[in-house]
Amino acid sequence: MLKTILSSLSVLIFFMSISKESLAQKRTLSYLALGDSYTIGEGVPEKDRYPVQLVEALNKSGKYEFSTPQIIAKTGWTVDELDAGINSSQTDEQGYDLVTLLIGVNNQYRGRPVADYEKDFEAMLKRALDFARMQKDHVVVISIPDWGVTPFAINRNTDQAKVAREIDAYNAAKKTICDRYGVAFVEITKDYRKIGAQPDMVVEDQLHPSGLVYARWTEKVLEKVKKMKF
Numbered sequence: 001m002l003k004t005i006l007s008s009l010s011v012l013i014f015f016m017s018i019s020k021e022s023l024a025q026k027r028t029l030s031y032l033a034l035g036d037s038y039t040i041g042e043g044v045p046e047k048d049r050y051p052v053q054l055v056e057a058l059n060k061s062g063k064y065e066f067s068t069p070q071i072i073a074k075t076g077w078t079v080d081e082l083d084a085g086i087n088s089s090q091t092d093e094q095g096y097d098l099v100t101l102l103i104g105v106n107n108q109y110r111g112r113p114v115a116d117y118e119k120d121f122e123a124m125l126k127r128a129l130d131f132a133r134m135q136k137d138h139v140v141v142i143s144i145p146d147w148g149v150t151p152f153a154i155n156r157n158t159d160q161a162k163v164a165r166e167i168d169a170y171n172a173a174k175k176t177i178c179d180r181y182g183v184a185f186v187e188i189t190k191d192y193r194k195i196g197a198q199p200d201m202v203v204e205d206q207l208h209p210s211g212l213v214y215a216r217w218t219e220k221v222l223e224k225v226k227k228m229k230f
Contacts, residue, residue: 029097029230031055031069032131034082034124038102038145039073041214043203048211051100053218058225066098078106079120086127095133097230100221101125102142104174108166109147118173125177136182140224142217143171143189145209149196152207164193184224188217 033039033051041049047056051069058064072082072089082103103124107117125141132138147153148163171189178185192213195201201213 027065029064029066030092030095031066031098031100032091032096033069033071033073033100034086034128035071035073035100035102036077036082036106037073037075037208038105038142039100040071040075041211042075042208043205044208044211044214048214050214050217050221053211053214054100054221054225057218057222061226063226064230070096076106077103078110078112079103079117079124081106083120083124083127091131096131096138098138098140098225098228099128099132100140100142101128102144104144104170105147105167108144108163108170114166114169114173117170118177121174122177125181125183129181129183137184138228138230140184140186140221141174141178142186142221143174145192145196146189147196147207149193150202150207151197151199152202152205154197155206186217186220186224188220191216 031051031054039049039051041052046052049071051071055066055069058066070091072086072091074081074085077085101124104117104121107120125139128139128141129136144167146164146167148158148160148167153160153163167189171187175185175187192209195213195216196209201210202208203210
């Protein structure tokens with residue numbers, strides 16, 4: 001009888017030690033989101049921003065424990081303005097476990113050449129990689145959505161075909177650079193062209209995406225992040 005009790009206690013202690021070990025190994029992960037209006041979520045509550053939705057989804061899965069994402073983004077920023085914004089922000093010297101990057105629509109909107117964007121974006125991607133401690137599989141780049149399909153663009157008689165061509169050229173350049181560096185590229189533009197004009201897919205300004213759009217982007221980024229090893 002005593003032998004059975006001792007044996008049961010040993011098994012219990014063994015499983016308790018495994019549980020304690022697992023808890024000790026689980027650490028809080030960090031996330032840096034870089035971008036412009038699409039990252040800061042112009043016109044939506046903080047909870048609807050895609051970086052916030054992403055962290056919520058990851059933490060709900062039970063496999064991860066991410067802290068609140070650090071977002072360096074501002075409506076209207078071009079790549080060089082994001083660069084300056086990073087320089088004036090306080091970032092973690094230890095780096096981040098996850099970095100996402102969505103930038104470029106304002107370069108296109110201001111009529112800047114694709115060749116200039118290529119140089120600026122590559123330099124920014126290198127910064128993102130530095131923030132990710134040079135772990136290329138911990139960086140996710142998101143394609144530029146086509147603002148030309150929105151009610152805002154339609155109401156001002158925007159040349160939608162021209163915007164589409166330019167956005168495609170920017171995204172092609174962006175993907176080529178990501179492929180060169182082995183960084184994940186998430187394509188959201190095609191889907192956005194299908195839904196971007198719908199009333200519930202835009203906020204009050206009729207230009208920027210609603211939380212429903214960001215939820216769709218979150219799902220696509222989530223697929224990439226779940227394949228990462230932290």
